[in-house]
Amino acid sequence: MDFPELSRERHVLIFVARTHAIDARELARFAAALSEEEAARAEKFLFFPNKRDYVIAHSLLREILAHYAGVPASDVSFVRNRFGKPALARDARLQFNLSHCDGGVAIAVGFDMRIGVDIEDASIARARYADIAAQYFSDIEQAAIHAAADGFARFIETWTLKEAYLKAIGLGLAKPLADCRFVWRDDRIVRFRDVTQADAHAHAWAFGAFAVDARYRVAVAVDASGGACSIELVRAGATGGARPLQASVVCRSPDLRFAHDACCV
Template sequence: MTQPFGPPVGFPLGPPLDPDAVHLWYTLSDDIAAAAAIDAYIGLLSPDERARHDRFLNERARHEYLITRALCRTVLSRYAGMAPTGWRFRANAWGRPEIDAPADTGVADLRFNLSNTRGLVACAVTHSGEIGVDVEAIDRAGDLLEIADRFMAPLEAVDIASLPADAQASRFFTYWTLKEAYIKARGMGLSIPLDKFWFLRDGGDAGSSARLVLAPDMDDTAAGWSFAQLQPTDRHLLAVARRNPAAATPGFDLKVQRIVPPACRL
Protein backbone atom coordinates (compact mmCIF):
# COMPACT_ATOMS: atom_id res chain seq x y z
CA MET A 1 0.00 0.00 0.00
CA THR A 2 1.36 3.44 -0.91
CA GLN A 3 1.26 5.87 1.99
CA PRO A 4 0.22 9.49 1.30
CA PHE A 5 3.02 11.92 0.68
CA GLY A 6 4.26 13.43 3.92
CA PRO A 7 5.56 16.97 4.29
CA PRO A 8 9.02 17.59 2.87
CA VAL A 9 11.74 16.92 5.41
CA GLY A 10 15.49 17.17 5.83
CA PHE A 11 17.82 14.41 6.89
CA PRO A 12 17.31 14.55 10.70
CA LEU A 13 14.22 12.30 10.46
CA GLY A 14 15.02 8.57 10.48
CA PRO A 15 11.90 6.36 10.30
CA PRO A 16 12.24 2.67 11.16
CA LEU A 17 12.44 0.36 8.16
CA ASP A 18 10.06 -2.51 8.84
CA PRO A 19 10.74 -5.90 7.21
CA ASP A 20 7.83 -5.61 4.77
CA ALA A 21 8.39 -1.94 3.94
CA VAL A 22 10.05 -0.08 1.08
CA HIS A 23 11.12 3.51 1.70
CA LEU A 24 11.33 5.76 -1.33
CA TRP A 25 13.25 9.03 -1.05
CA TYR A 26 13.35 11.57 -3.85
CA THR A 27 14.46 15.11 -4.53
CA LEU A 28 14.09 17.56 -7.39
CA SER A 29 17.65 18.05 -8.51
CA ASP A 30 17.00 21.43 -10.13
CA ASP A 31 16.11 22.80 -6.68
CA ILE A 32 19.64 22.10 -5.41
CA ALA A 33 21.80 24.85 -6.82
CA ALA A 34 23.42 26.64 -3.87
CA ALA A 35 27.21 26.56 -4.12
CA ALA A 36 27.56 25.55 -0.46
CA ALA A 37 25.30 22.53 -0.98
CA ILE A 38 27.14 21.48 -4.14
CA ASP A 39 30.51 21.72 -2.40
CA ALA A 40 29.22 19.72 0.57
CA TYR A 41 27.87 16.98 -1.70
CA ILE A 42 31.15 16.79 -3.61
CA GLY A 43 32.84 16.29 -0.26
CA LEU A 44 30.81 13.10 0.26
CA LEU A 45 32.08 11.37 -2.86
CA SER A 46 34.73 8.69 -2.91
CA PRO A 47 37.82 9.37 -5.05
CA ASP A 48 36.41 7.18 -7.83
CA GLU A 49 33.04 8.94 -7.70
CA ARG A 50 34.69 12.34 -7.75
CA ALA A 51 36.79 11.38 -10.76
CA ARG A 52 33.71 10.20 -12.62
CA HIS A 53 31.85 13.38 -11.63
CA ASP A 54 34.65 15.51 -13.04
CA ARG A 55 34.68 13.60 -16.34
CA PHE A 56 31.11 14.58 -17.26
CA LEU A 57 31.18 17.15 -20.06
CA ASN A 58 27.46 17.87 -19.87
CA GLU A 59 26.71 20.13 -16.91
CA ARG A 60 23.22 18.72 -16.30
CA ALA A 61 24.47 15.11 -16.39
CA ARG A 62 27.26 16.03 -13.98
CA HIS A 63 24.75 17.64 -11.60
CA GLU A 64 22.34 14.69 -11.74
CA TYR A 65 25.19 12.28 -10.99
CA LEU A 66 26.30 14.33 -7.99
CA ILE A 67 22.81 14.53 -6.51
CA THR A 68 22.27 10.81 -7.11
CA ARG A 69 25.43 9.79 -5.27
CA ALA A 70 24.86 12.27 -2.43
CA LEU A 71 21.24 11.11 -2.01
CA CYS A 72 22.35 7.48 -1.91
CA ARG A 73 24.98 8.06 0.77
CA THR A 74 22.89 10.31 2.99
CA VAL A 75 19.77 8.14 2.76
CA LEU A 76 21.64 4.95 3.62
CA SER A 77 23.13 6.66 6.67
CA ARG A 78 19.60 7.12 8.02
CA TYR A 79 19.40 3.35 8.53
CA ALA A 80 22.84 2.59 9.95
CA GLY A 81 25.43 4.14 12.23
CA MET A 82 27.74 5.13 9.42
CA ALA A 83 28.70 8.55 8.09
CA PRO A 84 27.74 9.28 4.47
CA THR A 85 31.41 9.28 3.51
CA GLY A 86 31.92 5.81 5.03
CA TRP A 87 29.87 3.80 2.56
CA ARG A 88 31.67 1.57 0.10
CA PHE A 89 30.07 0.03 -2.95
CA ARG A 90 30.83 -2.75 -5.40
CA ALA A 91 29.26 -3.55 -8.76
CA ASN A 92 27.69 -6.90 -9.52
CA ALA A 93 28.42 -8.77 -12.75
CA TRP A 94 26.07 -6.48 -14.70
CA GLY A 95 27.21 -3.23 -13.10
CA ARG A 96 24.52 -2.66 -10.48
CA PRO A 97 25.96 -0.92 -7.38
CA GLU A 98 25.58 -2.79 -4.08
CA ILE A 99 26.77 -2.18 -0.54
CA ASP A 100 30.25 -3.55 0.06
CA ALA A 101 30.29 -4.52 3.75
CA PRO A 102 30.96 -7.67 5.78
CA ALA A 103 27.89 -9.63 6.85
CA ASP A 104 28.48 -8.88 10.55
CA THR A 105 28.37 -5.09 10.18
CA GLY A 106 24.58 -4.82 10.35
CA VAL A 107 24.30 -2.99 7.02
CA ALA A 108 24.85 -5.84 4.58
CA ASP A 109 21.12 -6.69 4.65
CA LEU A 110 20.15 -3.27 3.30
CA ARG A 111 19.07 -3.28 -0.32
CA PHE A 112 18.86 -0.10 -2.35
CA ASN A 113 18.40 1.06 -5.90
CA LEU A 114 18.79 4.45 -7.57
CA SER A 115 17.27 6.21 -10.53
CA ASN A 116 17.60 9.66 -12.01
CA THR A 117 16.12 11.53 -14.90
CA ARG A 118 15.97 15.16 -15.92
CA GLY A 119 14.99 17.03 -12.76
CA LEU A 120 14.39 14.15 -10.33
CA VAL A 121 16.53 11.66 -8.39
CA ALA A 122 15.14 8.72 -6.39
CA CYS A 123 16.49 6.13 -3.97
CA ALA A 124 14.51 3.05 -2.84
CA VAL A 125 15.58 1.14 0.29
CA THR A 126 14.41 -2.13 1.81
CA HIS A 127 15.68 -4.74 4.25
CA SER A 128 14.61 -7.81 2.33
CA GLY A 129 14.15 -8.79 -1.27
CA GLU A 130 15.64 -7.44 -4.47
CA ILE A 131 14.57 -3.85 -5.16
CA GLY A 132 14.44 -1.73 -8.30
CA VAL A 133 13.25 1.80 -9.02
CA ASP A 134 12.91 3.75 -12.24
CA VAL A 135 11.88 7.35 -12.79
CA GLU A 136 11.30 9.00 -16.14
CA ALA A 137 10.54 12.50 -17.37
CA ILE A 138 7.33 11.93 -19.29
CA ASP A 139 7.68 15.10 -21.36
CA ARG A 140 10.92 14.01 -23.04
CA ALA A 141 11.04 14.01 -26.82
CA GLY A 142 11.36 10.91 -28.96
CA ASP A 143 9.48 8.54 -31.24
CA LEU A 144 7.85 6.48 -28.50
CA LEU A 145 5.87 4.28 -30.89
CA GLU A 146 9.05 3.23 -32.67
CA ILE A 147 10.75 2.47 -29.34
CA ALA A 148 7.75 0.43 -28.23
CA ASP A 149 7.70 -1.54 -31.49
CA ARG A 150 11.42 -2.29 -31.28
CA PHE A 151 11.83 -3.10 -27.61
CA MET A 152 8.54 -3.79 -25.82
CA ALA A 153 6.41 -6.90 -25.87
CA PRO A 154 3.84 -6.94 -28.72
CA LEU A 155 0.86 -6.61 -26.36
CA GLU A 156 2.32 -3.46 -24.83
CA ALA A 157 3.21 -1.91 -28.19
CA VAL A 158 -0.27 -2.60 -29.57
CA ASP A 159 -1.89 -1.14 -26.45
CA ILE A 160 0.12 2.09 -26.77
CA ALA A 161 -0.58 2.45 -30.49
CA SER A 162 -4.32 1.92 -29.95
CA LEU A 163 -4.62 5.10 -27.89
CA PRO A 164 -5.19 8.66 -29.12
CA ALA A 165 -1.92 10.47 -29.82
CA ASP A 166 -2.22 12.66 -26.73
CA ALA A 167 -2.49 9.60 -24.45
CA GLN A 168 0.31 7.48 -25.90
CA ALA A 169 3.19 9.03 -23.95
CA SER A 170 1.54 8.41 -20.59
CA ARG A 171 0.86 4.75 -21.42
CA PHE A 172 4.35 4.28 -22.85
CA PHE A 173 6.03 5.51 -19.68
CA THR A 174 3.61 3.52 -17.53
CA TYR A 175 5.00 0.36 -19.12
CA TRP A 176 8.57 1.61 -19.46
CA THR A 177 9.05 2.50 -15.79
CA LEU A 178 7.62 -0.84 -14.67
CA LYS A 179 9.89 -2.74 -17.06
CA GLU A 180 12.98 -0.79 -16.06
CA ALA A 181 12.23 -1.23 -12.36
CA TYR A 182 11.94 -4.99 -12.87
CA ILE A 183 15.21 -5.44 -14.77
CA LYS A 184 17.00 -3.20 -12.26
CA ALA A 185 15.66 -5.27 -9.37
CA ARG A 186 16.90 -8.41 -11.09
CA GLY A 187 20.31 -6.73 -11.22
CA MET A 188 20.87 -7.80 -14.81
CA GLY A 189 19.98 -4.65 -16.72
CA LEU A 190 19.33 -4.91 -20.44
CA SER A 191 20.75 -8.43 -20.59
CA ILE A 192 17.07 -9.25 -19.97
CA PRO A 193 15.21 -8.66 -23.26
CA LEU A 194 12.38 -6.17 -22.77
CA ASP A 195 10.06 -8.14 -25.05
CA LYS A 196 10.36 -11.30 -22.92
CA PHE A 197 8.08 -9.96 -20.19
CA TRP A 198 5.10 -7.64 -20.08
CA PHE A 199 2.52 -6.14 -17.76
CA LEU A 200 -1.23 -6.52 -17.54
CA ARG A 201 -2.97 -3.65 -15.80
CA ASP A 202 -6.40 -3.18 -14.27
CA GLY A 203 -6.41 0.46 -15.38
CA GLY A 204 -4.58 2.81 -17.68
CA ASP A 205 -3.13 5.31 -15.24
CA ALA A 206 -0.25 5.31 -12.79
CA GLY A 207 -1.47 3.88 -9.53
CA SER A 208 -3.36 1.01 -11.15
CA SER A 209 -2.14 -2.41 -10.11
CA ALA A 210 0.16 -4.23 -12.52
CA ARG A 211 0.65 -7.96 -13.00
CA LEU A 212 3.89 -9.30 -14.42
CA VAL A 213 3.77 -11.92 -17.18
CA LEU A 214 6.92 -13.79 -18.22
CA ALA A 215 7.76 -15.58 -21.44
CA PRO A 216 8.20 -19.37 -20.92
CA ASP A 217 11.97 -19.20 -21.34
CA MET A 218 12.46 -16.52 -18.66
CA ASP A 219 14.31 -17.83 -15.62
CA ASP A 220 11.98 -16.33 -13.04
CA THR A 221 8.56 -16.64 -11.40
CA ALA A 222 6.10 -13.81 -11.96
CA ALA A 223 4.18 -14.48 -8.75
CA GLY A 224 7.31 -13.67 -6.77
CA TRP A 225 7.15 -9.97 -7.61
CA SER A 226 5.20 -6.92 -6.44
CA PHE A 227 5.05 -3.48 -8.04
CA ALA A 228 3.99 0.04 -7.17
CA GLN A 229 3.72 3.09 -9.39
CA LEU A 230 3.20 6.77 -8.64
CA GLN A 231 3.59 10.22 -10.16
CA PRO A 232 5.66 12.41 -7.82
CA THR A 233 5.35 15.51 -10.05
CA ASP A 234 3.25 16.45 -13.05
CA ARG A 235 6.18 15.63 -15.35
CA HIS A 236 7.68 12.54 -13.71
CA LEU A 237 6.50 8.95 -13.45
CA LEU A 238 8.07 6.41 -11.09
CA ALA A 239 7.82 2.66 -10.54
CA VAL A 240 9.17 0.36 -7.82
CA ALA A 241 9.65 -3.41 -8.14
CA ARG A 242 10.46 -5.79 -5.30
CA ARG A 243 10.95 -9.52 -5.21
CA ASN A 244 8.78 -10.81 -2.40
CA PRO A 245 10.87 -12.19 0.48
CA ALA A 246 10.45 -15.87 1.28
CA ALA A 247 7.15 -16.63 3.06
CA ALA A 248 5.96 -13.03 2.56
CA THR A 249 2.56 -12.21 1.13
CA PRO A 250 2.56 -10.33 -2.20
CA GLY A 251 2.76 -6.56 -2.02
CA PHE A 252 4.72 -4.21 0.18
CA ASP A 253 4.20 -1.15 2.34
CA LEU A 254 5.59 1.79 0.36
CA LYS A 255 6.40 5.00 2.22
CA VAL A 256 7.38 7.99 0.12
CA GLN A 257 9.27 11.07 1.24
CA ARG A 258 10.47 14.10 -0.66
CA ILE A 259 13.60 15.93 0.48
CA VAL A 260 13.75 19.65 -0.33
CA PRO A 261 16.20 22.50 0.16
CA PRO A 262 17.08 24.17 2.42
CA ALA A 263 16.40 21.10 4.59
CA CYS A 264 18.89 18.99 2.61
CA ARG A 265 21.52 19.37 5.29
CA LEU A 266 24.10 16.64 5.71
Protein backbone atom coordinates (compact mmCIF):
# COMPACT_ATOMS: atom_id res chain seq x y z
CA MET A 1 0.00 0.00 0.00
CA ASP A 2 1.18 3.55 -0.74
CA PHE A 3 0.90 5.22 2.63
CA PRO A 4 0.34 8.97 3.05
CA GLU A 5 2.62 10.84 5.41
CA LEU A 6 1.49 10.95 9.04
CA SER A 7 2.75 14.04 10.82
CA ARG A 8 3.53 13.85 14.52
CA GLU A 9 1.92 17.27 14.98
CA ARG A 10 -1.79 16.83 15.72
CA HIS A 11 -2.57 14.86 12.56
CA VAL A 12 -5.02 11.96 12.20
CA LEU A 13 -5.35 9.64 9.22
CA ILE A 14 -8.63 7.77 8.75
CA PHE A 15 -8.40 4.80 6.38
CA VAL A 16 -11.72 3.57 4.97
CA ALA A 17 -12.08 0.28 3.07
CA ARG A 18 -14.90 -1.81 1.63
CA THR A 19 -14.70 -5.58 1.79
CA HIS A 20 -17.62 -6.82 -0.34
CA ALA A 21 -15.49 -7.83 -3.33
CA ILE A 22 -13.25 -10.20 -1.35
CA ASP A 23 -14.07 -13.88 -1.79
CA ALA A 24 -12.96 -16.85 0.31
CA ARG A 25 -9.86 -17.52 -1.80
CA GLU A 26 -8.63 -13.93 -1.55
CA LEU A 27 -9.44 -13.84 2.15
CA ALA A 28 -6.85 -16.53 2.85
CA ARG A 29 -4.11 -14.08 1.86
CA PHE A 30 -5.28 -11.57 4.45
CA ALA A 31 -5.69 -14.27 7.10
CA ALA A 32 -2.02 -15.22 6.71
CA ALA A 33 -1.04 -11.86 8.23
CA LEU A 34 -2.99 -12.40 11.46
CA SER A 35 -1.58 -13.49 14.79
CA GLU A 36 -2.51 -16.91 16.15
CA GLU A 37 -4.99 -15.30 18.53
CA GLU A 38 -6.61 -13.25 15.75
CA ALA A 39 -6.77 -16.25 13.42
CA ALA A 40 -8.43 -18.35 16.12
CA ARG A 41 -11.01 -15.65 16.73
CA ALA A 42 -11.69 -15.33 13.00
CA GLU A 43 -12.54 -19.03 12.81
CA LYS A 44 -15.28 -18.58 15.40
CA PHE A 45 -17.44 -16.46 13.09
CA LEU A 46 -20.34 -18.50 11.74
CA PHE A 47 -21.06 -16.34 8.69
CA PHE A 48 -18.60 -15.47 5.94
CA PRO A 49 -19.33 -11.70 5.79
CA ASN A 50 -18.54 -11.31 9.50
CA LYS A 51 -15.34 -13.34 9.17
CA ARG A 52 -14.36 -11.41 6.04
CA ASP A 53 -14.76 -8.03 7.72
CA TYR A 54 -12.84 -9.11 10.81
CA VAL A 55 -9.94 -10.63 8.87
CA ILE A 56 -9.53 -7.73 6.44
CA ALA A 57 -9.87 -5.11 9.19
CA HIS A 58 -7.20 -6.67 11.38
CA SER A 59 -4.90 -7.44 8.47
CA LEU A 60 -5.10 -3.82 7.27
CA LEU A 61 -4.57 -2.58 10.81
CA ARG A 62 -1.37 -4.60 11.12
CA GLU A 63 -0.11 -3.30 7.78
CA ILE A 64 -0.86 0.32 8.69
CA LEU A 65 0.62 0.15 12.18
CA ALA A 66 3.72 -1.65 10.95
CA HIS A 67 4.37 1.11 8.43
CA TYR A 68 4.02 4.03 10.83
CA ALA A 69 5.79 2.24 13.68
CA GLY A 70 8.60 1.20 11.36
CA VAL A 71 8.49 -2.51 12.21
CA PRO A 72 7.55 -5.72 10.35
CA ALA A 73 3.85 -6.55 10.52
CA SER A 74 4.70 -9.77 12.35
CA ASP A 75 6.25 -7.69 15.16
CA VAL A 76 3.07 -5.71 15.81
CA SER A 77 1.70 -6.80 19.19
CA PHE A 78 -0.97 -5.41 21.47
CA VAL A 79 -1.87 -4.91 25.09
CA ARG A 80 -5.40 -4.20 26.30
CA ASN A 81 -6.85 -2.14 29.10
CA ARG A 82 -9.39 -3.69 31.46
CA PHE A 83 -12.21 -2.64 29.14
CA GLY A 84 -10.60 -4.36 26.16
CA LYS A 85 -9.25 -1.35 24.24
CA PRO A 86 -6.01 -2.35 22.48
CA ALA A 87 -2.77 -0.35 22.32
CA LEU A 88 0.58 -1.06 20.75
CA ALA A 89 2.83 -2.95 23.15
CA ARG A 90 6.05 -1.33 21.90
CA ASP A 91 5.13 2.19 20.76
CA ALA A 92 2.51 3.81 22.96
CA ARG A 93 2.91 7.13 21.13
CA LEU A 94 1.25 5.74 18.01
CA GLN A 95 -2.45 5.69 18.83
CA PHE A 96 -5.11 3.93 16.77
CA ASN A 97 -8.66 2.69 16.69
CA LEU A 98 -10.54 0.24 14.48
CA SER A 99 -14.16 -0.30 13.48
CA HIS A 100 -15.86 -2.60 10.98
CA CYS A 101 -19.50 -3.10 10.06
CA ASP A 102 -21.42 -4.71 7.18
CA GLY A 103 -18.65 -4.60 4.60
CA GLY A 104 -17.05 -1.35 5.78
CA VAL A 105 -13.79 -0.84 7.68
CA ALA A 106 -12.44 2.33 9.31
CA ILE A 107 -9.01 2.68 10.94
CA ALA A 108 -7.79 5.91 12.57
CA VAL A 109 -4.15 6.54 13.49
CA GLY A 110 -2.23 9.45 15.02
CA PHE A 111 0.56 10.22 17.45
CA ASP A 112 0.23 11.20 21.11
CA MET A 113 -3.55 11.65 21.31
CA ARG A 114 -6.46 9.43 22.14
CA ILE A 115 -8.54 8.49 19.10
CA GLY A 116 -11.84 6.72 18.55
CA VAL A 117 -13.52 5.83 15.26
CA ASP A 118 -16.78 4.17 14.28
CA ILE A 119 -18.30 3.15 10.95
CA GLU A 120 -21.95 2.22 10.43
CA ASP A 121 -24.21 1.32 7.52
CA ALA A 122 -26.89 3.98 6.99
CA SER A 123 -28.35 2.56 3.78
CA ILE A 124 -31.18 0.43 5.18
CA ALA A 125 -33.28 1.67 8.08
CA ARG A 126 -33.36 -0.76 10.98
CA ALA A 127 -36.62 -1.57 12.70
CA ARG A 128 -37.35 0.24 15.96
CA TYR A 129 -34.39 2.61 15.74
CA ALA A 130 -36.59 5.29 17.32
CA ASP A 131 -37.09 2.99 20.32
CA ILE A 132 -33.32 2.57 20.62
CA ALA A 133 -32.91 6.34 20.49
CA ALA A 134 -35.51 6.73 23.23
CA GLN A 135 -33.39 4.50 25.46
CA TYR A 136 -29.93 5.93 24.76
CA PHE A 137 -30.38 9.46 23.36
CA SER A 138 -31.31 12.75 25.00
CA ASP A 139 -34.61 14.51 24.29
CA ILE A 140 -32.82 17.03 22.04
CA GLU A 141 -31.08 14.26 20.10
CA GLN A 142 -34.38 12.44 19.63
CA ALA A 143 -36.09 15.63 18.47
CA ALA A 144 -33.36 16.12 15.85
CA ILE A 145 -33.94 12.58 14.58
CA HIS A 146 -37.69 13.13 14.28
CA ALA A 147 -37.15 16.46 12.49
CA ALA A 148 -34.57 15.16 10.00
CA ALA A 149 -35.50 14.39 6.40
CA ASP A 150 -33.80 11.01 6.88
CA GLY A 151 -34.37 10.09 10.51
CA PHE A 152 -32.42 6.85 10.36
CA ALA A 153 -29.35 8.54 8.87
CA ARG A 154 -29.46 11.12 11.67
CA PHE A 155 -29.77 8.32 14.21
CA ILE A 156 -26.73 6.52 12.75
CA GLU A 157 -24.69 9.73 12.62
CA THR A 158 -25.42 10.44 16.28
CA TRP A 159 -24.69 6.82 17.20
CA THR A 160 -21.30 6.86 15.47
CA LEU A 161 -20.27 10.00 17.36
CA LYS A 162 -21.20 8.41 20.67
CA GLU A 163 -19.35 5.19 19.83
CA ALA A 164 -16.25 7.06 18.66
CA TYR A 165 -16.09 9.03 21.91
CA LEU A 166 -16.58 6.01 24.16
CA LYS A 167 -13.88 4.14 22.25
CA ALA A 168 -11.49 7.09 22.42
CA ILE A 169 -11.73 7.33 26.21
CA GLY A 170 -11.14 3.58 26.42
CA LEU A 171 -14.40 2.59 28.10
CA GLY A 172 -16.51 1.37 25.20
CA LEU A 173 -20.02 0.38 26.21
CA ALA A 174 -18.96 0.15 29.86
CA LYS A 175 -19.98 3.82 29.86
CA PRO A 176 -23.65 4.51 29.04
CA LEU A 177 -24.33 5.98 25.61
CA ALA A 178 -26.72 8.41 27.24
CA ASP A 179 -23.83 10.10 29.08
CA CYS A 180 -22.52 11.75 25.90
CA ARG A 181 -24.71 14.08 23.87
CA PHE A 182 -24.28 15.55 20.40
CA VAL A 183 -26.34 18.23 18.70
CA TRP A 184 -25.76 20.07 15.42
CA ARG A 185 -27.86 22.27 13.19
CA ASP A 186 -27.58 23.74 9.70
CA ASP A 187 -24.13 25.18 10.40
CA ARG A 188 -22.87 21.58 10.86
CA ILE A 189 -20.97 22.61 14.01
CA VAL A 190 -21.42 19.88 16.59
CA ARG A 191 -22.06 20.69 20.27
CA PHE A 192 -20.88 18.00 22.65
CA ARG A 193 -21.42 17.34 26.34
CA ASP A 194 -20.52 14.49 28.67
CA VAL A 195 -23.03 14.81 31.50
CA THR A 196 -20.64 13.10 33.93
CA GLN A 197 -17.91 15.70 33.37
CA ALA A 198 -17.44 19.41 33.99
CA ASP A 199 -18.38 21.73 31.11
CA ALA A 200 -14.69 22.36 30.32
CA HIS A 201 -14.32 18.69 29.35
CA ALA A 202 -16.26 19.32 26.14
CA HIS A 203 -13.53 21.64 24.86
CA ALA A 204 -10.88 18.92 25.26
CA TRP A 205 -12.39 16.88 22.42
CA ALA A 206 -12.82 17.35 18.68
CA PHE A 207 -15.31 15.41 16.58
CA GLY A 208 -16.16 14.86 12.96
CA ALA A 209 -18.87 12.81 11.28
CA PHE A 210 -18.78 12.09 7.55
CA ALA A 211 -20.78 10.46 4.79
CA VAL A 212 -17.96 8.64 3.00
CA ASP A 213 -20.34 7.38 0.30
CA ALA A 214 -24.06 6.73 -0.08
CA ARG A 215 -23.90 3.81 2.33
CA TYR A 216 -21.51 4.48 5.22
CA ARG A 217 -21.16 7.05 7.96
CA VAL A 218 -17.85 7.43 9.79
CA ALA A 219 -17.23 9.41 12.98
CA VAL A 220 -13.97 10.24 14.72
CA ALA A 221 -13.27 11.53 18.23
CA VAL A 222 -9.87 13.07 18.95
CA ASP A 223 -8.32 14.26 22.20
CA ALA A 224 -7.89 17.98 21.47
CA SER A 225 -6.41 18.94 24.83
CA GLY A 226 -3.08 19.50 23.06
CA GLY A 227 -4.58 21.91 20.53
CA ALA A 228 -6.42 21.89 17.22
CA CYS A 229 -5.85 18.87 14.99
CA SER A 230 -6.17 18.07 11.31
CA ILE A 231 -7.64 14.94 9.78
CA GLU A 232 -7.20 13.28 6.42
CA LEU A 233 -9.47 10.61 4.96
CA VAL A 234 -7.93 7.87 2.82
CA ARG A 235 -9.64 5.24 0.68
CA ALA A 236 -7.73 2.03 1.32
CA GLY A 237 -8.20 -0.67 -1.28
CA ALA A 238 -8.74 -4.04 0.35
CA THR A 239 -6.43 -5.52 -2.30
CA GLY A 240 -3.80 -2.77 -2.02
CA GLY A 241 -3.44 0.89 -2.92
CA ALA A 242 -4.59 4.04 -1.18
CA ARG A 243 -5.89 7.36 -2.43
CA PRO A 244 -7.43 10.52 -0.95
CA LEU A 245 -11.08 10.12 -0.04
CA GLN A 246 -13.52 12.97 -0.51
CA ALA A 247 -16.41 12.81 1.94
CA SER A 248 -19.36 14.98 2.88
CA VAL A 249 -19.17 16.59 6.30
CA VAL A 250 -22.18 15.77 8.45
CA CYS A 251 -20.89 17.78 11.40
CA ARG A 252 -17.60 18.74 13.02
CA SER A 253 -16.07 20.60 15.93
CA PRO A 254 -14.87 24.16 15.20
CA ASP A 255 -11.23 23.24 15.89
CA LEU A 256 -11.18 20.20 13.60
CA ARG A 257 -9.23 20.97 10.43
CA PHE A 258 -8.83 19.08 7.19
CA ALA A 259 -5.34 18.32 5.90
CA HIS A 260 -6.44 18.98 2.31
CA ASP A 261 -9.22 21.27 1.08
CA ALA A 262 -10.53 18.52 -1.18
CA CYS A 263 -10.78 16.05 1.70
CA CYS A 264 -14.25 17.01 2.85
CA VAL A 265 -17.05 19.17 1.51
